[in-house]
Amino acid sequence: MAGGQQTTSLRTYALTRLGLALPMVLILLTMVFLLLRVAPGDPITAALGGRLPPEQLEERREAAGYNRSLAVQYLEYLGNVATLDFGETIVDNRPVTRVITQNGAATLELTVVALFVALLVGIGVGLVSGRYRDTPVDVAGRLFGILIYAAPVFFLGFLAQLVFAQWLGWFPTSGRASPVTSYDLDTPTNLFLVDSLIALDFSAFSDVLSHLVLPAVTLGLVTGGVFIRLIRVNVLQTLQGDYIEAARARGLSERTVMWHHAFRNALVPVITVVGLQVALLLGGAVLTEQTFNWPGIGSELIRYLNNRDYIAIQGIITFFALVVVIVSLLIDLLNAWVDPRVRY
């Protein structure tokens, strides 16, 4: 009976949450459209003005529909996004969806591994710091967290390149794979780690992995700083809980108290923060990709930006923001499933 009630309220919550996400997406699209249209002129003039004779420019503007009223263009933009058409870049006539499918895999690989590193470092250091409060371990952990939080991703990336690539020679400096590997490897998924595993090509796998280590660890460490702080505070708070004292009073070993009572409860809010960190992770990815010559969406964004290609910029920013909205929706649902209190 209780179970039945629970599933109904979870479904209600999911529907409400979904209902809230839709106007958010609409506001988002409107904002991106307005933002990139307050620029004087239109995207074609911005990208190609001065490079094409005026008549040709006019022709291309007309072909792209920029002589129509803003309202019509706005509705068309909404319609296109609804059918997952983010437009076509001006400088190299590439559909933005292709930018996303071709370069997205590189970004996905980087950010997923980075998130993993962030969780590993954040949870590890956070738990130890909280457990051994005010000991040298805790001080070191906190100091590490504060320092890492103040370092720009690209500076940390340079340090990593300098120490681990240039001085020690453990990892390659930049790129996604060495030329031999990228020439030989079949890339059906474009996720090089997965592709090399499918091909059972282990030398390619280790090559790809060694290229991934520095960028992913760099991005992961910067993102992980927040987790350290959060988890440490959570451990401190849970350790003050009555049930911890009760568990100790029942004579449970300190180890059981820590792992089954304290740490477990301290980790619940991490789910929420992972959702919040996705935005930071994507912003950091742009800088990391630029630092390590990583051929992801972020690198493409900067390339198009330098060419003043507003269609590409608009498409890529829309895509990034949609990812954040969708991830936060999923996180909220996950949270509601894990923690019934969230639904109210």
Added chain:
Amino acid sequence: MSVAQAEATEVALEAPSGLWRDAWYRLIRNPGAIVGLLFVLVFVVAAIFAPLLATHDPVEQNLLLIANGCCPGPSAEHYFGVDLLGRDLFTRILYGARYSLLIGIVSVAIGLSIGLVLGAIAGYVGGFVDSAIMRVMDVMLAIPGLLLAIGIVAALGPGLRNVMIAVGLANVPIFARLLRGSVLAQREADFVLAARSVGIKRPQILFSHIIPNSISPVIVQGTLAMATAIIDVAGLGFLGIGLEDPDETPEWGSMLTEVNEYLQVAPFLALIPGTAIVISVLGFNLIGDGLREALDPKLRGR
């Protein structure tokens, strides 16, 4: 005990320890905050007195210095060495502090003022206005801060003023949320009800009662926002999209743009500007954290 007596004891209890005085004492007993204050002091002094402290001209190139390869490191003549175009790095770091401080202050002021107004309106008016404002703020928070700034710079074009606007606007939702939460928490507080019951008008209650009582979290957030602003500005500079003339302008982030090819021969070209960024960001973060602890009423009297 008469009311007058009770008031007298209350006043006597409160007088020697005002919130700010208390907070200050707590702040200067916090080692982290002291380090933060020192770092920020170095940063601010460097920014203000850059022309006096500088040993060279920040944009003057001296290609003769790099004729024998890049780049001569720190020496008695050039404390921090010279960059790829033979410019004195020490001088450029000092002038870079000016850019970071100026952009930081102005952009935080932009974000703070717009954010506070929107947050106050949302919290105080409520209803449809509230949901409309806050949904837009949610969406702004969904766009990664750096990307939002990139989008705004793309739309407005590069330049010092536009970078300030971009970084400032990216900060708006944080302050709006903060003040809205604070207003909602206080709207039904006793002193607000008291003010309302004696017929004080709503805008006046907002400005003379609610906002002053929300000021301490705003100051904490403002300090932390300075740190974020410095990092964001450096990020834009690094990507080469912030300033009109990134080669000329001594901006910390842009100093790191072209140095990765020279990491092996001249690591100081990356280390010195990077350290400058870290020190200033760290300074504001430490002060912000210290202030948060010092101003938190839950920790008072402990």
